[in-house]
Amino acid sequence: MDLVVDIADFQVSADPRADLVTYSLGSCVGVSIWDPEAKVGGMIHYMLPESAISPEKAKLNPAMFGDTGIPALFRAAYQLGAIKKRLIVKVAGGSSLLDDNGTFNIGKRNYILLRKIFWKNGILIDSEDVGGAVSRTMRLCIGSGRVSIKSRNREVEL
């Protein structure tokens, strides 16, 4: 059963039959977390790095921004029984347009924000597929913890 994680949204699940899946990651970033003992997983698809550009939107849609959405994702997973030190964290997205001047660098800034938050909180990224100019689909199987990335009609395990 697919649970679709919309853009500017996150989901957590403890249902071993569920897959969390998010489509069309461009410069947005997808983060999947999974606790192999509790068999609890979660995924976010955030659009922009910092909520400071629109605090009122962040209040209504915390998952729109990395700085409000990532903590919310982790908290929701803890509530289902996940424990921080067991979490396996995988990251995808952060693409850019073909841009020599780096004017449109939302993707890069989304990724830097993530590293900053993880560094402050002592969270390691297990594996990642970021950058480039591709669109990605990210899928996390709650039962097995398997994460796959599909882009340009090729699917690879992360």
Added chain:
Amino acid sequence: MTRMDEILDRVAAIQPLPDTVMKLMNVINDPKSTIEDIIEVIRYDQAVTTQMLRICNSAYFAVSREIDSLNDAIRMLGTMKILQLVMAVHSNSLLANRQSGYGLEPGILWKHSVGVAITATWFAEKIHYANANLAFTAGLLHDVGKTILNEYVGKDFAEIVRRVNEDNLSFCEAEHAVLGFSHEEIGAKVAEKWQVPEHITRCIRHHHDPRPLTPPDPLVDAVYLANCVCLLLGIGLGADGLSYRADHEIMERYGLRESDLEIAGTQMMLELKRVMQMYAAPGQPQEPMLVTG
């Protein structure tokens, strides 16, 4: 006969833009038009009228009494929403491709087009372009060439994607290399054939590269920036992904900063979610398709 001419010949046989859309575009194009002119255009269009009443009475507006006349509906929605609605009702049948030969899942192009339409309107207002309504229409139609290519050259798509990946070309450059023309060019040709107003045709032709235009055309720039925002945020991305060139000059032209792109993106996302909800058929929350009356 070139490949493009061949396709254009065959396109002549497919359904052109509906009459209401053509008339409405001319009304929008004329700054002297009034609400009455708009009513005059849409009152005879059953699909639009039905859809408009359905939407006015939907949970989205949460009205206490039933809206049963076009006049009430128009008063309630306002001119801007009406234009958006008419364009959306008719463009959906145009943009809702059935095949996915050009790397486009059904419904994806429509979602992308609505996203660009909303964002282009935002940019047009931001840069004080006089006729922001036009930006909505231009945004909605900018990728019409992809619909055409989806129907006629689906089999070349794999080769185009290969050139993007291996030769480091932008998607338009790869289209040129493989087909001899891009989706922008064929879209503009088709729009000319359909007698779409020139302002809009220009946006279709230059939505990936407004630079050659002198003097600059703010409407094209608005559509260009809107398209960048929607590509970045993954609104209706196809297998072409983000393989398009970005140009900082256009931003500088209007003193825009990256934070403006971000704000445009958040506004668009909320508005797009509302539109998608409005059109979502019962039981199909993930794949918003429009019920045309």
